[in-house]
Amino acid sequence: MTEKEKMLAGEMYDSRDPELKADAARSRRLTRLYNQTTEEQPQERRRLLKELLGSMGEHITIEPPFRCDYGSHIEVGENFYANFDCIILDVCQVHIGNNCLLGPRVCIYTPCHPLDAQERNSGKEFGRPVTIGDNVWIGGSAVILPGVTIGSNTVIGAGSVVTRDIPDHVVAAGNPCRVIRHLEKDSDNQSS
DSSP: OOHHHHHHTTOOEETTOHHHHHHHHHHHHHHHHHHTOOTTOHHHHHHHHHHHSSEEOSSEEEOSOEEESOSTTEEEOSSEEEOTTEEEEOSSOEEEOSSOEEOTTOEEEOEEOOSSHHHHHTTEEEEOOEEEOSSOEEOTTOEEOTTOEEOTTOEEOTTOEEOSOBOSSEEEEETTEEEEEEOOGGGTTSOO
């Protein structure tokens, strides 16, 4: 198994691997070019996102600046919006469903590091995928940690740190993020 295959499988891998370094350099180049575009360049932004991301819907907006580890492990559905300063660290798959909104400075992390200092200092790390369902709104400065699944039709409050799975049809907030309200299943289009 290559280091990249180990990484995507969530196994311990060597982050100093030349193939991974080349993939990361590609991402840095594409995000730099993307972040230098202006609002008058929607076609260029779309072209760069198509080259960067693993897959994406027809109608997506990511406000610059945007950062990611690789980009190619990010799948974004239809009608996606990410506000300024979004960071997605995608050493494992990040799947974001349809009709999702991310507030400013939302961070989605998949990398994990060993607790043992000697092992951590060796360059070894691992990751856990993140899945976000359809119709999710994540408030500004929220942090989504590795291995988390956020259910569909859910709202995550601003500033939350999501450390564990959050179910469908809820409002959740806090550090650590917890369910604070259940939403009616027929109220998906109503304000909370």
